[in-house]
Amino acid sequence: xxxxxxxxxxxxxxxxxxxxxxxxxxxxxxxxxxxxxxxxxxxxxxxxxxxxxxxxxxxxxxxxxxxxxxxxxxxxxxxxxxxxxxxxxxxxxxxxxxxxxxxxxxxxxxxxxxxxxxxxxxxxxxxxxxxxxxxxxxxxxxxxxxxxxxxxxxxxxxxxxxxxxxxxxxxxxxxxxxxxxxxxxxxxxxxxxxxxxxxxxxxxxxxxxxxxxxxxxxxxxxxxxxxxxxxxxxxxxxxxxxxxxxxxxxxxxxxxxxxxxxxxxxxxxxxxxxxxxxxxxxxxxxxxxxxxxxxxxxxxxxxxxxxxxxxxxxxxxxxxxxxxxxxxxxxxxxxxxxxxxxxxxxxxxxxxxxxxxxxxxxxxxxxxxxxxxxxxxxxxxxxxxxxxxxxxxxx
Amino acid sequence: xxxxxxxxxxxxxxxxxxxxxxxxxxxxxxxxxxxxxxxxxxxxxxxxxxxxxxxxxxxxxxxxxxxxxxxxxxxxxxxxxxxxxxxxxxxxxxxxxxxxxxxxxxxxxxxxxxxxxxxxxxxxxxxxxxxxxxxxxxxxxxxxxxxxxxxxxxxxxxxxxxxxxxxxxxxxxxxxxxxxxxxxxxxxxxxxxxxxxxxxxxxxxxxxxxxxxxxxxxxxxxxxxxxxxxxxxxxxxxxxxxxxxxxxxxxxxxxxxxxxxxxxxxxxxxxxxxxxxxxxxxxxxxxxxxxxxxxxxxxxxxxxxxxxxxxxxxxxxxxxxxxxxxxxxxxxxxxxxxxxxxxxxxxxxxxxxxxxxxxxxxxxxxxxxxxxxxxxxxxxxxxxxxxxxxxxxxx
Numbered sequence: 001x002x003x004x005x006x007x008x009x010x011x012x013x014x015x016x017x018x019x020x021x022x023x024x025x026x027x028x029x030x031x032x033x034x035x036x037x038x039x040x041x042x043x044x045x046x047x048x049x050x051x052x053x054x055x056x057x058x059x060x061x062x063x064x065x066x067x068x069x070x071x072x073x074x075x076x077x078x079x080x081x082x083x084x085x086x087x088x089x090x091x092x093x094x095x096x097x098x099x100x101x102x103x104x105x106x107x108x109x110x111x112x113x114x115x116x117x118x119x120x121x122x123x124x125x126x127x128x129x130x131x132x133x134x135x136x137x138x139x140x141x142x143x144x145x146x147x148x149x150x151x152x153x154x155x156x157x158x159x160x161x162x163x164x165x166x167x168x169x170x171x172x173x174x175x176x177x178x179x180x181x182x183x184x185x186x187x188x189x190x191x192x193x194x195x196x197x198x199x200x201x202x203x204x205x206x207x208x209x210x211x212x213x214x215x216x217x218x219x220x221x222x223x224x225x226x227x228x229x230x231x232x233x234x235x236x237x238x239x240x241x242x243x244x245x246x247x248x249x250x251x252x253x254x255x256x257x258x259x260x261x262x263x264x265x266x267x268x269x270x271x272x273x274x275x276x277x278x279x280x281x282x283x284x285x286x287x288x289x290x291x292x293x294x295x296x297x298x299x300x301x302x303x304x305x306x307x308x309x310x311x312x313x314x315x316x317x318x319x320x321x322x323x324x325x326x327x328x329x330x331x332x333x334x335x336x337x338x339x340x341x342x343x344x345x346x347x348x349x350x351x352x353x354x355x356x357x358x359x360x361x362x363x364x365x366x367x368x369x370x371x372x373x374x375x376x377x378x379x380x381x382x383x384x385x386x387x388x389x390x391x392x393x394x395x
Numbered sequence: 396x397x398x399x400x401x402x403x404x405x406x407x408x409x410x411x412x413x414x415x416x417x418x419x420x421x422x423x424x425x426x427x428x429x430x431x432x433x434x435x436x437x438x439x440x441x442x443x444x445x446x447x448x449x450x451x452x453x454x455x456x457x458x459x460x461x462x463x464x465x466x467x468x469x470x471x472x473x474x475x476x477x478x479x480x481x482x483x484x485x486x487x488x489x490x491x492x493x494x495x496x497x498x499x500x501x502x503x504x505x506x507x508x509x510x511x512x513x514x515x516x517x518x519x520x521x522x523x524x525x526x527x528x529x530x531x532x533x534x535x536x537x538x539x540x541x542x543x544x545x546x547x548x549x550x551x552x553x554x555x556x557x558x559x560x561x562x563x564x565x566x567x568x569x570x571x572x573x574x575x576x577x578x579x580x581x582x583x584x585x586x587x588x589x590x591x592x593x594x595x596x597x598x599x600x601x602x603x604x605x606x607x608x609x610x611x612x613x614x615x616x617x618x619x620x621x622x623x624x625x626x627x628x629x630x631x632x633x634x635x636x637x638x639x640x641x642x643x644x645x646x647x648x649x650x651x652x653x654x655x656x657x658x659x660x661x662x663x664x665x666x667x668x669x670x671x672x673x674x675x676x677x678x679x680x681x682x683x684x685x686x687x688x689x690x691x692x693x694x695x696x697x698x699x700x701x702x703x704x705x706x707x708x709x710x711x712x713x714x715x716x717x718x719x720x721x722x723x724x725x726x727x728x729x730x731x732x733x734x735x736x737x738x739x740x741x742x743x744x745x746x747x748x749x750x751x752x753x754x755x756x757x758x759x760x761x762x763x764x765x766x767x768x769x770x771x772x773x774x775x776x777x778x779x780x781x782x783x784x785x786x787x788x789x790x
Binding site for chain 2: 001002003004005006009010013020040042043044046047051052055056059063064065067068069070071072105106108109110111112113116117118119120134137138141142209249250251252253254265266269270272273275276277279280281282283284285286287288289290
C-alpha cells in the first residue's frame with residue numbers, strides 16, 4: 001500500500017535499523033561499555049550551559065504567545081534573522097540582512113526547502129562522492145536527478161576535471177559539504193576558487209544559472225586552526241544551509257537556517273519562493289523557542305577540544321595498528337581505508353570485536369568505512385586493543 | 396529561476412502577504428486597538444502554566460544529550476509515543492501502542508509524511524469544501540490530484556451523495572477536518588458512519604484501499620459539550636494527524652503526531668515507510684524538547700472558555716446585525732454568508748471599517764467569509780458597532 005518511490009527507501013532503511021539493533025544486541029550481551037559503536041553522528045558533547053540559561057530566561061521573561069506562537073513570516077522571527085545576519089557579517093565580512101536569512105527545521109529542512117524552490121523534474125544536481133547519502137533522497141523528493149562525481153581517494157578534495165565534464169545544461173545545482181561527512185576533509189580555498197571558476201564558465205557557456213548549495217552543519221567543528229572558506233564570497237549563486245545540531249549540540253531540536261544572498265539570481269523571487277516552500281512542505285516555521293535560543297547563543301560553541309582529543313587518539317591508534325586514513329581537519333568522522341576491497345566484509349569482521357562501522361558504500365565510496373568519533377574518550381581508548389586484534393587479521 | 400511548481404504558489408502567497416501588510420498598515424494609521432483583524436488562526440490564549448513548569452523541570456533534570464539529541468527512531472522517543480498511545484486509549488477506548496504513534500513536526504508535517512508514504516503521482520485525494528487551502532499544496536507536493544466535493548451550505552456537513560460519485564479506482568485517500576477550518580462544524584457521528592459505509596463499499600467494489608486521513612488540530616476546541624467521534628473506531632483504514640498547536644497553544648513549536656493503527660492495511664509497512672518519510676522529507680524527528688513537553692502536559696488543555704465567550708459574543712453580535720451564519724460547535728472560526736455574491740467585495744467593504752476577513756474562495760467556498768475569533772474579547776466587543784455599520788450597507 002505504500003508509494004512506489006518509498007519502497008526502495010524502506011528496504012535501505014531496514015539495513016540501517018539492522019545496524020542499530022545489532023548495537024543494542026551486542027550491548028545486551030557484552031555491556032554497553034564493551035561495545036564500540038562508531039556508527040552514529042550524534043554529538044555526545046552536551047549543549048553549552050548558555051543554552052540552558054537561555055531557555056530559563058526565555059520561559060521566565062518572554063511572552064508565551066511570542067515564544068510559542070506562529071511567526072509572522074514563515075521564514076522566522078525578524079529579530080532572530082537579523083541577529084544571524086549580523087553575526088555572519090561580523091565573522092565572514094559578508095553583507096547579509098535579516099531578509100536573506102530563512103530559519104529552517106535544521107539543515108535537512110533547509111536543503112529540502114531550497115531544492116523545492118529551484119528543482120524541476122529532471123533537473124540535475126551534482127555532488128562529490130563520498131557524500132551524505134540523504135542527498136539522494138532529498139533530490140528525489142522533487143524528481144531531480146543526483147549526479148555524482150567519483151571520489152578522489154588521494155586527499156578527498158573534489159575531482160574538478162570530472163566535475164567540469166559532468167556539468168550539463170540540465171545542471172541546476174551543486175551540493176558541497178565542507179567540513180565533509182564522511183571524510184572530515186575541509187575543501188581548500190584553492191578548490192573552491194577553481195570550482196567557482198568552472199561554474200562561472202559553464203553558466204556562461206550554457207546561459208543557465210547553476211546554484212552552489214553549501215551544506216554546513218560541521219562549519220564550527222574544525223581543528224588545527226583550519227579555515228573553512230565562506231562560499232558566498234567566491235561565487236554569486238551560492239546558497240548556504242546551516243544547522244545548530246553540531247555547533248550547539250541541538251540535533252534533536254531541528255534548528256538551522258538558509259542564507260540566500262542578494263547576489264543570487266532572482267534573489268527576491270527565490271526568497272519569496274523559499275518562504276512558501278518552508279510553509280507548504282509542512283515545516284511552517286522553524287521551532288520558535290529554538291529560534292530564540294540560538295539568537296541568545298550566537299557566540300556560543302560546543303567544546304571542540306573534546307572531539308579533538310578523540311580525533312587524535314583514534315587517528316593515531318588506527319595508524320599504529322597499520323590502518324590507512326587521512327587525518328581530517330573537521331567534523332567528527334574518520335574515513336578509513338578498508339584492508340579488503342569489499343568494505344562490508346571488513347565491517348562484519350569488526351563486529352566480532354564489537355566494533356561497529358558504516359560501510360563507505362553508504363556514502364558512494366566503497367572500499368572505505370566511516371568511524372564517527374563523537375563517542376566517549378573511554379570508548380576510543382578501550383576500542384584500540386580491539387582494533388589491534390582486528391588489524392592482525394589483515395596486516 | 397524558481398521551479399515551475401512554485402510559481403503559482405508564490406503568486407497566491409503574495410495575496411495573503413498583502414492582507415497581512417494591510418493589517419499592519421491599518422494598525423499604523425488607526426492604532427492596533429482600532430483594527431479588527433479576524434484573518435489569522437493564531438491562538439491568543441497563552442500556553443498553560445504547566446508548559447512553563449515542564450520546560451523548567453526538563454532543563455533542570457533531564458540529560459541535555461537526551462533532551463536535545465537525535466531520537467533513536469525518527470518516529471520519536473519511545474516513552475513519549477507510549478504515553479500518547481496510553482492517553483488516547485484512556486480517552487477514546489482505542490488500543491494503540493507506542494509503535495502506532497509517530498511524533499511529527501505539527502499536523503502539517505504529519506500530513507506531508509502520510510501523503511509521501513502513500514501517494515503515487517496521479518493518485519486522487521478527496522476532500523470536502525470548504526477546506527484548509529494548504530491541502531492542495533500538500534497533495535501537489537507528491538503529484539497527487541486533490542478532488543473536492545462541493546460545499547453543503549445548509550449545515551456544512553459533507554455532501555455524501557456527491558462524495559460517493561467522486562470516489563474512483565484512483566482514490567487513495569480522503570482528508571477530513573473536524574472540527575472544521577473554516578466552518579467550525581463538527582462532523583456528526585451519523586455523517587461519519589455513512590462516510591465509512593460508502594468507503595467500505597467502494598473499497599470492495601474497486602478492490603482498493605482508501606485511507607481516511609483525519610486532520611485534527613481542533614479536536615480539543617469544542618463547545619456546548621459537543622462530541623468529536625474518534626474516527627479509527629468507525630473505519631479501519633483511518634490515519635489520524637494531530638497537532639498541539641491549538642490544544643496547548645504551541646503553534647510555533649511544530650509538535651504533533653500521526654496515528655497509524657494496526658487495523659490499517661499493511662500497517663507495519665506503513666509505519667516503516669512513514670518513519671522513513673519523516674526522515675527524508677527533512678523533518679528528521681519532531682523537536683525533542685517539545686516531545687518531552689507534550690508528554691508532561693498530556694492532561695492539560697487550553698482555556699476553552701476564553702474562545703467560547705468570543706464565539707458567543709461574535710456570533711450573537713453578527714446575527715443581531717442581520718448576518719447569516721451557522722453557530723459552530725468547534726475550532727475558533729465563524730463562516731459567515733457574504734451579503735453579496737462576490738465575497739471579495741464584502742471583504743473589501745469590511746476594510747473601510749478596519750475589519751479584516753478571509754474570503755471563502757481561499758477555502759473553495761466562495762460567497763462566504765471566515766472570521767477567526769482567536770482575538771481579544773475587546774476586539775470582538777469593539778468590532779460589533781463596526782459590523783453594524785457594515786451591515787447597514789446591505790440590509
